[in-house]
Amino acid sequence: MNAIDSLTTYRISLEPSGREVVCKEGQTLLDAVLRSGFPIPYGCRHGNCSSCKARVLEGDYQLMDRVSEFALMSFERSEGYVLMCSTLPESDMVVEVEELEEEEGARYYPIHDFDGVVVENTPYTHDIHKLTVQMDRPNFDYAAGQFCEFVIPGMEDSRAYSMATPCTNAGLLEFHIKRIPGGKGSNYMCDLQPGDSIQGSGPYGKMYLRNRSKPLLFVAGGSGMAPIKAMLEDLFTQPITDDVWFFYGARTKKDLYLLDYWTNLQETHDRFHFIPALSDKEPLDEWSGEEGYIADVVAKYMEDFLGMDAYLCGPPILIQTTLKVLYKGGLRSSNIFYDEF
Numbered sequence: 358m359n360a361i362d363s364l365t366t367y368r369i370s371l372e373p374s375g376r377e378v379v380c381k382e383g384q385t386l387l388d389a390v391l392r393s394g395f396p397i398p399y400g401c402r403h404g405n406c407s408s409c410k411a412r413v414l415e416g417d418y419q420l421m422d423r424v425s426e427f428a429l430m431s432f433e434r435s436e437g438y439v440l441m442c443s444t445l446p447e448s449d450m451v452v453e454v455e456e457l458e459e460e461e462g463a464r465y466y467p468i469h470d471f472d473g474v475v476v477e478n479t480p481y482t483h484d485i486h487k488l489t490v491q492m493d494r495p496n497f498d499y500a501a502g503q504f505c506e507f508v509i510p511g512m513e514d515s516r517a518y519s520m521a522t523p524c525t526n527a528g529l530l531e532f533h534i535k536r537i538p539g540g541k542g543s544n545y546m547c548d549l550q551p552g553d554s555i556q557g558s559g560p561y562g563k564m565y566l567r568n569r570s571k572p573l574l575f576v577a578g579g580s581g582m583a584p585i586k587a588m589l590e591d592l593f594t595q596p597i598t599d600d601v602w603f604f605y606g607a608r609t610k611k612d613l614y615l616l617d618y619w620t621n622l623q624e625t626h627d628r629f630h631f632i633p634a635l636s637d638k639e640p641l642d643e644w645s646g647e648e649g650y651i652a653d654v655v656a657k658y659m660e661d662f663l664g665m666d667a668y669l670c671g672p673p674i675l676i677q678t679t680l681k682v683l684y685k686g687g688l689r690s691s692n693i694f695y696d697e698f
């Protein structure tokens with residue numbers, strides 16, 4: 358039994374829907390609401406993006422320290438606003454929360470806790486590892502592009518890692534983990550050995566394929582390749598009828614991975630275009646491909662993004678610079694989906 362199962366529970370009433378969910382002591386409001394199957398807006402799940410902002414009308418709560426000053430300003434805090442992903446109830450509560458409008462193509466999968474066993478841990482580059490995990494739930498269903506949260510021993514917060522393959526219903530999940538110097542979560546994940554057990558929950562996230570029948574643009578950097586790989590592999594399970602572009606940015610040649618894999622796919626799919634680029638090529642790097650920041654490379658190839666959907670994943674600077682290029686080229690935010698990390 359999960360330790361949380363024996364804890365005090367609180368009743369959370371959501372306004373204006375009138376829906377009620379049960380939240381356990383130590384569980385965040387967002388976690389309780391998502392597990393009840395009620396779709397509300399969210400993004401990072403760590404108090405950074407403010408997508409899950411809501412207003413407490415009644416009740417006591419604790420806002421976790423991780424909430425960024427920018428995601429929730431001090432005047433908002435004094436007006437009772439909270440970030441649902443980082444709020445722990447301390448009594449029954451009434452919370453005013455935005456309900457997600459039913460979006461065409463949106464998919465809502467139930468969230469489960471799971472235990473897993475590491476099957477493989479192989480370095481892809483000097484700091485990115487491929488980690489394969491066999492879960493105890495073969496029927497774990499998710500959309501390509503979504504992510505799981507993993508329990509990191511000794512840490513209050515979990516860490517998010519995106520699935521790098523589409524769902525196979527065999528309960529085998531692949532992740533690409535970048536080791537961050539001094540980062541507790543990524544070092545724990547990168548040091549796992551075959552046979553080690555691991556606990557997590559999921560699936561989470563809203564970056565998944567919406568419409569397959571239109572030109573598509575994918576842009577990734579670093580381990581941001583993981584969810585993009587899952588989406589592209591999902592896409593290629595059916596014939597593609599429109600152009601699909603994948604721009605991948607790395608600093609130097611030693612930061613690139615799966616280059617042959619993408620190049621081979623390009624050879625078998627006429628309409629798939631793979632453009633890797635190095636932003637900080639080293640003197641000894643043998644490289645005749647594109648150079649520069651990936652957003653600039655995208656702009657070099659395309660000026661007009663009308664009629665496309667775009668999926669982006671990578672560090673904040675990649676997302677911000679690529680968004681500028683896309684907006685300039687006429688793409689609306691409703692056609693852009695991204696995870697920033």
Ligand SMILES: Cc1cc2nc3c(=O)[nH]c(=O)nc-3n(C[C@H](O)[C@H](O)[C@H](O)COP(=O)(O)OP(=O)(O)OC[C@H]3O[C@@H](n4cnc5c(N)ncnc54)[C@H](O)[C@@H]3O)c2cc1C
Pocket residue numbers: 400401402504516517518519520532533534535536537538539540541542543544562580581583584672696697698
């Ligand atoms: C939706 C989502 C999906 C994600 N998917 C993946 C994934 O598939 N693969 C993956 O590798 N990561 C992914 N992440 C990031 C991951 O969840 C962790 O944030 C990351 O591994 C750092 O955690 P840490 O505990 O090692 O570092 P922390 O202890 O949180 O941070 C240590 C220090 O490193 C800095 N830092 C944190 N992240 C970075 C970074 N990327 N580059 C440079 N400095 C950093 C922090 O500011 C801090 O100073 C995802 C994040 C989100 C929100």
Ligand code: FES
Pocket residue numbers: 399400401402403404405406407408409410428440441442443
């Ligand atoms: S989901 Fe990003 S702040 Fe809550």
